[in-house]
Amino acid sequence: MEEYLDTVKEILRDLHPDEDIDECESLVSDGILDSYDIITIITQLADEFDAVITADRITPENFDSAQAIAELVDEILNG
């Protein structure tokens, strides 16, 4: 879980260097991420961990914070 979290934070920081990624819990609800960010995150997680995020899991709740994204990866890989 921790290893996913660090990678997720790194991806997010690359996309949004000026946001406080560690604390932010409203990446989607505050409009920080856009559709290109989501695609980038999904592609990079697939490259990094072989985590295939299917469309039904791409929901606002699963992308609102670094923690939520890392949990999603954990759930996909470890059930």
Added chain:
Amino acid sequence: MIKNLLEYLYSDLDEKRDRVAFSDINESLTFGDLYDISRAIGTELAHASFRREPVAIYMDRRPAMIAAFLGVLAGGCFYVPLDSTAPAGRVKAVLETAAPRVMICGRDNLKKAEELEFKGRVIVYEDMAGRCDSVDDEALAKIFDAQIDTDPAYIVFTSGSTGTPKGVVACHRSVIDYIENLSDILEVDKDTVFGNQSPFYFDACLKEIYPTLKFGASAWIVPREYFMFPVKLVEFLNEHRINTICWVGSALRMVLSLGTFKTVKPQYLRTVAFGSEVFPPEQLRLWKEAVPAGAMFINLYGPTEGTGMCCFYKVDREFEPNDHIPIGRPFKNCEVLLIGDDGREVEAGETGEIYVRGTCVTMGYFNNPEKTSDAYVQNPLNAAYPEILYRTGDLARRNERGELVFVSRRDYQIKHMGHRIELGEIEGVVSNIEGVEIAACVYDETADRIVLVYKGTARPASVNVSLKNTLPRYMLPGRTEKVEEMPFTPGGKIDRKGLKERYATAGV
């Protein structure tokens, strides 16, 4: 023959008054609401003696913004929709050029509007919408009678290569011509339910607004964030029985790239128009498989200066993966000329620049005679009488079937996320950042991103932060590279080709 866009709203009003015209997830407006609110706004403008002048609209993309557009027309003025999501600096550049004396602002945006340092009068939309009983029918009738169809209806702003956005002025007659022909092509009728994707500060939203009024149809404004969560998006289409969409290629691609159709498929779509960007045949095939059989797919092409779209191709055959889907043929009452470097029409199969001829050609750039005369030019084939065509800067050729096929741009203009962007505008902004000596932008088509290369002492992260405060989201570079030396060609120009090979090649 109609002369004013308001006639689309006024025709058969009794029959459609109580039906819902425009909705989003928060509000709905009926045709009757649009009539009442627009006339209240028109009255306010008339009583304050605003007339035949630009009226800025600073509202979010929602049904009320359409009522504001119509209100400006009822007052005999023309609307200038502003991008409420753009940084203040960008909006100010637009206001500087349009120089309106009055702005209609949504109550929610009042605070943000303060940053614009607007000196004119601010009318709050919600105050107007509550004042529908004080309409001055006589004054509005007088204005309507005096309006002619070559009076402007709106100004929309588009990226300019020198760093200043250009305002395209369109008159009622051009928009009417567009809506009549587009409605035929899309086969709009009163059962049409549009799903709007485009923002309201561009000409793209004309496609949903005026046909909805004309036919008494209806339109749903799809929330912007649904385009990140495609399952929700398709569920939204199904829930509201949306049957007609005109989306940019990148929105259609996003749905595919996330594998949405494995979970849910659109059930009611009968017309899918895509445009503004190159759309690969393979993606078209996957979309066709996902939607109900018999749905019509249409590729649309056209510059903002040609009012909206002016060429169309209804998909009538299969394409190989490397084929180009043609942009087809011009709309009715429009002609496209392909002009070669010698100023004459090119031979069959050769590439030439697209010149647009017709009522769809807009009036020019607002407060910018120089740029206007560069692009709105005398027909090179006619020396006998004045005839202004729009010179697009797009290169195209005719295939063996006689269909037009888009080839490329002449200059550094690109299409990214459905927006038309001059790379020069981004470079201009970057050059103004402290610690940047020289900058160049190239476009990586494969990765769909803008690559910024610069030389200077500034750190890439701080360059990106500062760009975020000055440019709209869609103009931000997806990759930023700091270099020790900028490469130059022997002629002394920045070596863009070299930069592109080095930094904008997929997988590197």
